[in-house]
Amino acid sequence: xNNRKRAGIITAVIVIGLVGFMTMFNAxxxxxxxxWPVETYMGLAFTIGWLSHMPNxxxxxxxxxxxxxxxxxxxxxxxxxxxLIAVKR
Numbered sequence: 074x075n076n077r078k079r080a081g082i083i084t085a086v087i088v089i090g091l092v093g094f095m096t097m098f099n100a101x102x103x104x105x106x107x108x109w110p111v112e113t114y115m116g117l118a119f120t121i122g123w124l125s126h127m128p129n130x131x132x133x134x135x136x137x138x139x140x141x142x143x144x145x146x147x148x149x150x151x152x153x154x155x156x157l158i159a160v161k162r
Contacts, residue, residue, distance in 0.1 A: 077159065085148035091140075
């Protein structure tokens with residue numbers, strides 16, 4: 074694994090993507106930080122199901138797909154930013 078992939082993974086998973094999304098979803102909540110990932114997933118599934126009146130199972134599947142697409146998208150952004158910063162030899 075080269076440095077570009079490492080930086081993309083770190084940027085995607087830790088720094089930009091999920092932490093920011095979890096913070097947005099759980100701001101002002103008394104939930105402990107350890108439980109934020111589960112609360113984010115459940116909150117996203119609830120929001121999808123409530124706004125679209127779709128079956129519960131489909132809302133949970135779509136919430137998982139949205140989170141996976143966020144991870145992939147932020148990985149690409151992190152990889153692109155690292156490519157701009159890194160010196161190519």
